[in-house]
Amino acid sequence: MTTRFIFITGGVVSSLGKGLASAALGAVLQARGFTVRLRKLDPYLNIDPGTMSPTQHGEVYVTDDGAETDLDLGHYERFTGVSSRRSDNVTAGRIYKTVLEKERRGDYLGGTVQVIPHVTDAIKEFITADLTGEDFVLIEIGGTVGDIESLPFLEAIRQLGNELGRERTMFVHLTLLPYIATAGELKTKPTQHSVKELLSVGIQPDLLLCRSEHAIPDTERRKIALFCNVHPDAVIAAYDAPSIYDVPVNYHAEGLDVQVCRHFRLSCETEPDLSRWHTIIQRVRQPEGDVTIAVVGKYTKLLDSYKSLAEALTHGGFGNNVRVHLQWLDSQEFEKADSNHLLENVNAILVPGGFGERGAEGKMAAARFAREKDVPYLGICFGMQMAVIEAARNLAGIPGAGSTEFGDPPAKVVGLMTEWMRGNDLERREAGGDLGGTMRLGAYPCILREGSRARAIYGGANTIQERHRHRYEVNNAYIGPLEARGLLFSGMSPDGLLPEIVEIPGHSWFVGVQFHPELKSKPFEPHPLFTAFVGAAVEKSRLV
Numbered sequence: 001m002t003t004r005f006i007f008i009t010g011g012v013v014s015s016l017g018k019g020l021a022s023a024a025l026g027a028v029l030q031a032r033g034f035t036v037r038l039r040k041l042d043p044y045l046n047i048d049p050g051t052m053s054p055t056q057h058g059e060v061y062v063t064d065d066g067a068e069t070d071l072d073l074g075h076y077e078r079f080t081g082v083s084s085r086r087s088d089n090v091t092a093g094r095i096y097k098t099v100l101e102k103e104r105r106g107d108y109l110g111g112t113v114q115v116i117p118h119v120t121d122a123i124k125e126f127i128t129a130d131l132t133g134e135d136f137v138l139i140e141i142g143g144t145v146g147d148i149e150s151l152p153f154l155e156a157i158r159q160l161g162n163e164l165g166r167e168r169t170m171f172v173h174l175t176l177l178p179y180i181a182t183a184g185e186l187k188t189k190p191t192q193h194s195v196k197e198l199l200s201v202g203i204q205p206d207l208l209l210c211r212s213e214h215a216i217p218d219t220e221r222r223k224i225a226l227f228c229n230v231h232p233d234a235v236i237a238a239y240d241a242p243s244i245y246d247v248p249v250n251y252h253a254e255g256l257d258v259q260v261c262r263h264f265r266l267s268c269e270t271e272p273d274l275s276r277w278h279t280i281i282q283r284v285r286q287p288e289g290d291v292t293i294a295v296v297g298k299y300t301k302l303l304d305s306y307k308s309l310a311e312a313l314t315h316g317g318f319g320n321n322v323r324v325h326l327q328w329l330d331s332q333e334f335e336k337a338d339s340n341h342l343l344e345n346v347n348a349i350l351v352p353g354g355f356g357e358r359g360a361e362g363k364m365a366a367a368r369f370a371r372e373k374d375v376p377y378l379g380i381c382f383g384m385q386m387a388v389i390e391a392a393r394n395l396a397g398i399p400g401a402g403s404t405e406f407g408d409p410p411a412k413v414v415g416l417m418t419e420w421m422r423g424n425d426l427e428r429r430e431a432g433g434d435l436g437g438t439m440r441l442g443a444y445p446c447i448l449r450e451g452s453r454a455r456a457i458y459g460g461a462n463t464i465q466e467r468h469r470h471r472y473e474v475n476n477a478y479i480g481p482l483e484a485r486g487l488l489f490s491g492m493s494p495d496g497l498l499p500e501i502v503e504i505p506g507h508s509w510f511v512g513v514q515f516h517p518e519l520k521s522k523p524f525e526p527h528p529l530f531t532a533f534v535g536a537a538v539e540k541s542r543l544v
Ligand code: GLN
Pocket: 352, 353, 354, 355, 356, 380, 381, 382, 383, 405, 469, 470, 471, 472, 473
């Protein structure tokens, strides 16, 4: 089958959940046996989200091939199981950078470089490059129609619609039908306006996906269809769902996949196989128990900064048939005296990834509490580094233990790494170099120690692959003194130089990992570390 392109734009307001909508559409198409790839075009000028504050932009999602991308790629991967690649996310900044570099090289042969055609060509090239014969490519355009920044992207997809033809392209527009309580009515005007906005740049949507809190009456559906020039059957309701896992099943119930198949003249007689989504919904609705896990972090005000983490913990709950309640705690709280009571009633403690000194001592205090009180502990990236420094200080008697991320401690238990191997290539980084795109990024192999808890968690595997995003590493010079006091470095890089996993064998469950396992967890395939961690929390809850 030739590859077909579905472009997803958003109107009326931001935060309508376009990423989730795209991911869910991908999932329903998969359930019909099609192969899919999802991509995102981000209109902002940063080259990538790598240097953007997690409290502003949410989490930075990292792909196997080491790209720092928008968090929507996490939704795509979790809903479809298709691993994202660097070529699945681009920003206006990167597009302009490519065009300007070409201009400097003289590639435009003296021509005047313009948004149309040079920038739009670069966007179209990005959309159609690095594909492997997928049945559908879903392209989400970030931002809201009407934003200045998205114009070149809309122009590019308009052109592609023309070039590839109606049989190979489809425009889906996600909008909102606000409910005015005093009038008791759903309002269609904002949707009409945003479709007008799209029409003004030459795009006629083929299908409207309408977010709504209330049922859309037939009269309103027909009105929207009439004013927006779409078929009434192509006005699809996207109702608020009890959980995100309901969305693919709901979309199917509203006929979304059938409309997409009709648009492309594909047969839609057979029912899609949504069984894996039904199983997940069942797990969400009828858990057999509850556990509470404290997440001691720094960006707890905007939960999007820990999107994949929260998802992976929920998946860990699916793996144990329990509901996981998260208690988001600000790590700075643990820098005050008498704050341990905040952790007294939780079944497990997790310290996630993070950057910078603020709150670091609090994270160490939380790790210490978990270590000393035998509470299950999972430290991810920064959370592993802090656990190791804490153990160095309070277990191995190295009071000057610290990280060079915060200055120049007497004992550099965590330090900046300037050279490391990626496959057969040596990667280098300068101390004081650029902050953007210069971390150890993407998937790296890790060898698991025989007989360790880590190895058992990964089902006896010798080597695993996990994704990284960090600048500092645990200094292997301290492995000896730390192992002498009861830690076990159970996962190492293949050259034996970089500590990747640490555990405490005498503890009920204490594991620190230098990588980000949350990035690879899926609802239908919970990550083994999260299943094991939540399992340990369940055990703990039975003891209290
Ligand atoms: N700040 C630490 C580093 O750069 C940890 C990063 C992280 O947790 N992702 O190594």
